[in-house]
Amino acid sequence: MHIPDGFLDPGVAAATGALAASAVGIGLRRTGTALDERTAPLVGVTGAFVFAAQMLNFPVAGGTSGHVLGAALAAALLGPWTACVVLAVVLTLQAFVFADGGVAALGANVLNMGVVGGLGAGLILAAGRRALPQTRGALLGTGAVAAWSAVMLSALACSIELGVSGTVPLATVLPAMLGVHALIGAGEAVITVAALGAVLASRPDLIHGWRGTPGVASAHPRPVLGG
Amino acid sequence: MSGLHDLSLASVAGDPRSAVHRRDPRVKLLGLGSVTLVAVSAPVSAWPAYAGCAAVLTGVAIAARLSPATIWRRARVILPLVLFAAAFIPFVREGRVVASVGPFDLTAEGLSTFAGVAAKTAIGTVSAVLLGATTSFPDVLRALERLRTPRLFVLVAMLTYRYVFVVAGEVRRMRTAMRARGYRPRHLLQAGPVGHAAGALFLRAHGRGERIYLAMAARGFTGTMPQAVPLRLCAADVLFLLAAAVPLVALRLTLEVMA
Structure with a gap:
């Protein structure tokens, strides 16, 4: 799903870049300036985990590639806004150090996977928390829905950007991307549910909003880092 | 497929004492970033701009003593994957048909878009x-x-970045343990075992x-890395940035005026 340089119209690249920058800016403000000894390793390990997961890449007809996203897992552990920041960081590292995803297309990639994927998954998880009882089944169920939906929403945003740029007609890229990502999303849902189940079984305190767990974005009495 | 083995690909290569390696990381980030921006923002068939970008990149690679093999x-x-995906463009773009491959039509518009996209992607x-290859990760940060x-x-x-190596180390240990227990995956993507392994991997x-x-x-880590030598721009740094960016931006603007 990483859009390389050259596939986007400069106007689309600039517009998506502005949208992504403002969303990540809000995410940074919501996370606050401080990470403490509980949140710093969680943020770092989640980032590294998403980074590793996204390296499993395969091409999709019509101009781009597909891979596991990790957005729903990040949102379930960190909450939507911090997940959005972590995904943006991962995508930036991939663009600058591994040449994966274009530097000029970074805004679009952050918008698709970090903002649309991360915040979308976060909204679904938050809705599930409000509407359903706080049980293991409900968390894993909404986790699966959030994982599949995040992948599909990201693929949809990616297709629209490629279509609007005129690189490939929307009518071609949209079914190709959504078709492949319906399958990738199912794989993502299985992995997200398994990972969430394991975390819930041994470290339920790491899950954002689970029975009153303090989120990463909430104030903590002892900020150690970056304050 | 497993990218975790490719972490060495993110390390510095070439001659670490070269004129490029020793430049301030800021000018490398801005200089190389502007090459990408010039190529990406150019119209699809702006071949003089692509040639200029390629010339600058070649110059940087030679100065850094990076062999074509290392760059490749x-x-x-990334590149073959992207070019494979882009290879569908000539078939799906509508326009004047120049050739047919089986039931698919190649269009002239599609071919020129493909060539432009391929050039932009390669430059980026x-x-x-x-x-x-010329800047260490902490320097990029x-x-x-x-x-x-x-x-x-x-x-x-x-x-x-710190924890990527932790995850990679845990993957290695878990693989060894799974092999020792006789695990032989029959499919590349067995979702069940992959999911369980992912959960265990995360917790470990x-x-x-x-x-x-x-x-x-x-x-004593307080959120920033201690810096033995503070970053300071010298004349060579400014020169590098000017040499990398100014001719290309001028070329790009000339093309804009002529268009």
């Missing part, structure tokens, strides 16, 4: 590869920090991550 080894991770990829990237963003990047990496972080905090 790093670009190979090689430019990022050159940055990665320092450059981002000095270029006023929000501190929390840089901190998250720093932690992510997090457990080690917590201990590592506490050890870092105990040694």
Whole structure:
């Protein structure tokens, strides 16, 4: 799903870049300036985990590639806004150090996977928390829905950007991307549910909003880092 | 497929004492970034702009003593995948049909879009590869920090980078253990076992991550890396940035005026 340089119209690249920058800016403000000894390793390990997961890449007809996203897992552990920041960081590292995803297309990639994927998954998880009882089944169920939906929403945003740029007609890229990502999303849902189940079984305190767990974005009495 | 083996591809290559390696990371980030921006923002058939970008990148690669083989080894991770995906463009773009392959029609518009996209992608990829090969990761972070990237963003990047190696180490240990127990995956993607392994991997990496972080905090880590030598721009740095960016931006603007 990483859009390389050259596939986007400069106007689309600039517009998506502005949208992504403002969303990540809000995410940074919501996370606050401080990470403490509980949140710093969680943020770092989640980032590294998403980074590793996204390296499993395969091409999709019509101009781009597909891979596991990790957005729903990040949102379930960190909450939507911090997940959005972590995904943006991962995508930036991939663009600058591994040449994966274009530097000029970074805004679009952050918008698709970090903002649309991360915040979308976060909204679904938050809705599930409000509407359903706080049980293991409900968390894993909404986790699966959030994982599949995040992948599909990201693929949809990616297709629209490629279509609007005129690189490939929307009518071609949209079914190709959504078709492949319906399958990738199912794989993502299985992995997200398994990972969430394991975390819930041994470290339920790491899950954002689970029975009153303090989120990463909430104030903590002892900020150690970056304050 | 497993990218975790490719972490060495993110390390510095070429001659570490070369004129490019010794440049301030900020000018490398801005200089190589502007090459990418010039190529990407150019119209699809702006071949003089692409040639100019390629010339600058070649110059940087030669000055850094990076062999084509080294660059290819790093670009190979991404580039063929992207070009394969882009190869569908000539068939799906509508326009004047120039040839047919089976039931599919190749269009002239599609072919020229493909050529332009391929050139832009190649320039963007090689430019990022050159940055990665001439600048260490902590230096890229320092450059981002000095270029006023929000501190929390840089901190998250720093932690992510640190913990990528923790995750990679846990993957290696778990693979060894699974092989020792006789696990033979029959399909590349067996979702069930992959999911369970992912859950266990996360918990193990997090457990080690917590201990590592506490050890870092105990040694005085406060969220920024201590810097032995502060970044300072010298005349050669400014010259590098001017040489990399000015002719290309001028060329790009000339093309804009002529169009």
